[in-house]
Amino acid sequence: MFRLCVSICLFTTLAGLQFALPLTLHAEEKTSDQQSLRIDSVLVTVIEQVEVPAREEGQxxxxxxxxxxxxxxxxxLAQIEDSEAxxxxxxxxxxYEMAQLKAKNDVDIRFARKSHEVANAELQRAQDSVKKYPKSxxxxxxxxxxxxxEKAELEIEQATEEAKTAQLEALLKKNAAQIAALAxxxxxxxxxxxxxxxxxxxxSGEWVRPGDTVMRLLKLDRLRAEGLVNASLLQDRDLNDxxxxxxxxxxxxxEQKFQGKISFVSxxxxxxxxxxxxxxxxxxxNLKLKPGMRASLIVQ
Known part of the structure; x- marks a missing residue:
């Protein structure tokens, strides 16, 4: 087995004195199996963590x-006081319901059409009478x-336009209801x-403002293992996936083993x-793997 070891010195200060702490990262390659690669001292981290904020002001x-x-x-997760909302x-x-009822009401249009029919009928009878009896x-x-x-015909157009306006008003009220629901x-x-x-x-009971972090969440069902490997071991390898x-x-x-796949090679x-x-x-x-753990990663 060929073993490559790289040592890195970290410095810390204690009581004005400096101490060097060795940190060693290993990469192994099994000579018996050219398709396997072992990366030691990998660090387990979270892929996704969220600080959940308040979006409105209130208690x-x-x-x-x-x-x-x-x-x-x-x-x-939590509730901000919303009585007024x-x-x-x-x-x-x-x-919105009232606007819908108004938009669906077509009585004015039907009445205008009926009035137009009656007015046309009266006009037609008068014209027929004049044809038979010119001075009647x-x-x-x-x-x-x-x-x-003509007025009755215009009233049809007026009622039709008012119906369109009522439909637009209903849409505005619907939009207002959606804004209120969003609030x-x-x-x-x-x-x-x-x-x-x-x-x-x-x-609970404290006042929050928009942007205040209420709580922090970690996604733990999928974690990330990060490590370093010598670039010479990757020359003939494509590790992606x-x-x-x-x-x-x-x-x-x-000892515990967990399955996964390579997601990134820098x-x-x-x-x-x-x-x-x-x-x-x-x-x-099973959430047995914890962020912050050190482990070894074997690439198949």
Whole structure:
């Protein structure tokens, strides 16, 4: 087995004195199997963590979770006082319903059409009478009947335009109701990811402002293992999407193995130690793997 060891010295200060602490990263390649690569001293980190903020100003009336609880995406975490927002939402809903009823009401259009039919019928009878008996109806009366028929036609157009306006008003009221519903929703602190609540920043009863962090969540069902490998070992290898096994506490009774795959190989090489960064996404369905653990990564 060929073993490459690179030592890095970290310095810390204690009581004005400097001490050098060795940190060693290993990369192994099994000569018996040219397709396997072992990366030691990889660090397990989280892929996704979120600081969940308040989106509206108000008093935090209730916290629905506690540290250590696992929540699904969209779950209610906390509630900001929303009595006024709820009332405004109910008002907006009622106004929308009224606008809908008005938009669906076509009585004015039907009445205008019926009036137009009657006016046209009267005008037609008068014209027929004049044809048979020229002096039976005066010209003034004919003009009045003609005007009545034209007015009825215009009333149809007016009623049609008013119906269109009523439909637009209904859309405006619908939009107002949606805005009011959004205002209610923004007073709910919901989880943007599926994960574990690890820290609650604000207590129930305290005042929050938009942007204040209410709690912090970690996604733990998939973690990342990051390590360094000598670039010379990667010259003839394409590691992207390669399956890997992460071994925690190798060679001990507490040894645990987790499956995953390579998700990133850095294109940059450190000019000092000739190393490059590699990381893999590791499945963690039982949440036994913890961020901060050190482990070994075996690339198949």
């Amino acid at each position: 935090l009336t209730k916290i629905q979770v506690r540290e250590g609880m696992t929540v699904e995406r969209g779950a209610l 709820q009332l405004l939402l109910e008002q907006a809903k009622l106004e 109806i005066s010209k003034t009366e004919l003009d009045r009947l003609q005007l009545t028929a 209610v929703q923004k007073r709910k602190v919901v989880s943007p990811i599926s994960g574990m609540v690890v820290q609650i920043m604000i207590k 390669r399956p890997v096994v992460l071994v925690v506490n190798p060679g001990t009774k507490q 294109p940059e090489i450190n000019a000092v130690n000739n190393q490059t960064r590699v990381w893999a996404d590791i499945e963690n369905p």
